[in-house]
Amino acid sequence: MPIQLNNVSFTYSPGTPFERHALRGINLSIADGEFIGIIGQTGSGKSTLVQLLNGLIKPTQGTVRVGDVTTTDKGVRLRPLRQMVGLVFQFAEHQLFAETVAADIAFGPLNLGLDPSEIAARVDEAMLTVGLPLEMKERSPFELSGGQMRRVAIAGVLAMRPQVLILDEPTAGLDPRGRDEILTRIGALHRERGITVILVSHSMEDIARLVSRIVVIHEGEVLHDGPPREVFCSAESLSGIGLGVPQATEILRRLRLAGWNVPAVALTLAEAHGFIVEAWRERSGEA
Amino acid sequence: MSMLQNVTLGQYFPGTSVVHRLDPRTKLGLALAYIIVLFIARTGLSYSVLALASAGIVLLSEVPIKLVLRGLRPILMILSLTVVLHVFTSREGVELVSFWFIRIYSGGVIQGFMLAFRLVLLVLSTSILTLTTSPIALTDAIELALRPLRRFGVPAHELAMMMTIALRFIPTLLEEAEKIMKAQLARGADFESGGLLKRAKSLLPLLIPLFISAFRRADELAMAMEARCYRGGEGRTKYKVLAYSRLDLYAAMCFTAVGVVALAL
Structure with a gap:
C-alpha cells in the first residue's frame, strides 16, 4: 500500500471566522514496509495528516492516494481503505465500549463481515501481539489499567490486519514502563510482519531509536524529511520550534561545542557512550 | 459529522458591534419583550414593523446573515407543517380553490403564513440573542433575573x-x-x-x-x-460585574418605540 500525498492542504471550517489552515501544500510519499515517525508540536497538523490517510477527512486541496484508491474520488468505498489503513487514535482507550475485552477487539473484524471462527482467531492473535494474556478476554475493558486499556484499543485495530498501521501518540499519558512496552511491541510488529508503521509523536526520544525515517511537521508544512541521523543534524532548527533532539544527540552536540571530536548524532545513549569513550581514548593517547 | 456542525444554539459569534456591547440583561429582557409583543401582535402591518426591527438588529449585529438563517434550518419542518395544516384545514374567508376534496380558503392561507412568519421571527430573535451574547454572559443575566425569586426558594x-x-x-x-x-x-x-x-x-x-x-x-x-x-x-462575588451603559438606555427606548408602533398598527 504505497501512500502518495500530492500538494495536500486541509482547512477546518473554511469560510467562517473559525477558519484554520491545518495543513498547507504537503507532498509526501510513503513506500511499503517503511517505519516512519511523524513529529511536530501540538497543533502542528500531524493528527490531521494521519486522518487524511484513511479517508476520515478529505483534503481541501490536493489528493491523497493509498494503493490505487484516491480518497477524493466520487463513489470511493472507504471501508476497504479503513481496513487496509488501521488508525489508532490518541487516547484510544476512550473508544472502548463493549462488555468484554474480546467483544471490543472483535468490533472491527465484525464490521468487515468475517465469520465467527476467523474473528475469534484474530482476537487471540491481536491480544498476543499487544501482550495481553488471553485470560483477560472475558474481563470488562473498564476494569483494566490505563496501559492495558490502551493495548486493548490497539488490538482492536490490529485485529483488522491492516497493511498500514498508524498510531497517534500511542504512549501519551502512560508511565515509562507502559511506554517502553508498547513501543517495543510496535517495533517487533514492524519487524515480523513487514507492514508500514507510521508513529505520530511529539517526543524525539520515543521515535529516535525505532523509526527509519522522520517527517517533521511545523505549522502545517513539512520542515524536515529524512533518516533520523540526517534530521537530528539540524538540532538548532528543531529546538527553534520547540522539539529538540534526543538526549544522546544533545550530549554529543554540547561536547562538540566544547571542542571534543565526536560524531554529531547518536540515537541511543549506548551509542553516545561508545563515541565518548573513543574520543576519550583518542585524547589520552595524544597526551 | 455535518449534523454536529449545525447546532447554532449557543454558538456565540464573537464581535464588537453595538448589539454585542449591550448588557446581557438588556438583551435578555428585550428578547423576552419582543417575543411577548410578537404574540400580542395581530395584523400584518405589526408583523412587518417587527420584521423590519429584526432585520435592523441583524444588520447592526454584524453577524453574517447566512449564520443567522442557519438557525432556522431545524424548524423548517415545523414551518412547512404549520402552513400546510392551516392552508388545507381552515374554512375561513373566501374560497380560493375547490378541486375534488381539496378546498382552500383565503383565511387559512393568511393565517398559515402569519403563524409561520411569527415562528421565524421568534427563532430569529432568540438566535440573535445567543449569537451576540457569550453563553457565560447570558447565564449571568439569567442569574440576576432570577435573583428576586430566591425568596420563594x-x-x-x-x-x-x-x-x-x-x-x-x-x-x-x-x-x-x-x-x-x-x-x-x-x-x-x-x-x-x-x-x-x-x-x-x-x-x-x-x-x-x-x-x-x-x-x-x-x-x-x-x-x-x-x-x-x-x-x-x-456571599459569592463576581470578577466581571455587569453594568448598564447609555447604550442600554437607547436600546430600550428604540425598542419601546418599535413595540408601541407595532401594537398600535
Missing part, C-alpha cells in the same frame, strides 16, 4: 451554574463525539445504512464511550470545584 445561582456548565461542555462533548465517531469509523463502523433498529444499535459504540467520558468529566469537574472551595452562591 428558587436556587438562582445553582441553576445558573448548572446552565453555565452545561453550555460550557456542549462543544467539548460534540468534539468528543466526533472523535469517538471517527475512531469507530476507522474500525469499519457504519452509522448510516440499515433500518431504524440497526442504526440505533450502531450508535451504541458511539454513545457508551461518550457517556463514560461525560461522567468522568463531571466527576473531575466536581472534584476541581471542591478543591477550590466552591460552596454555592452565598
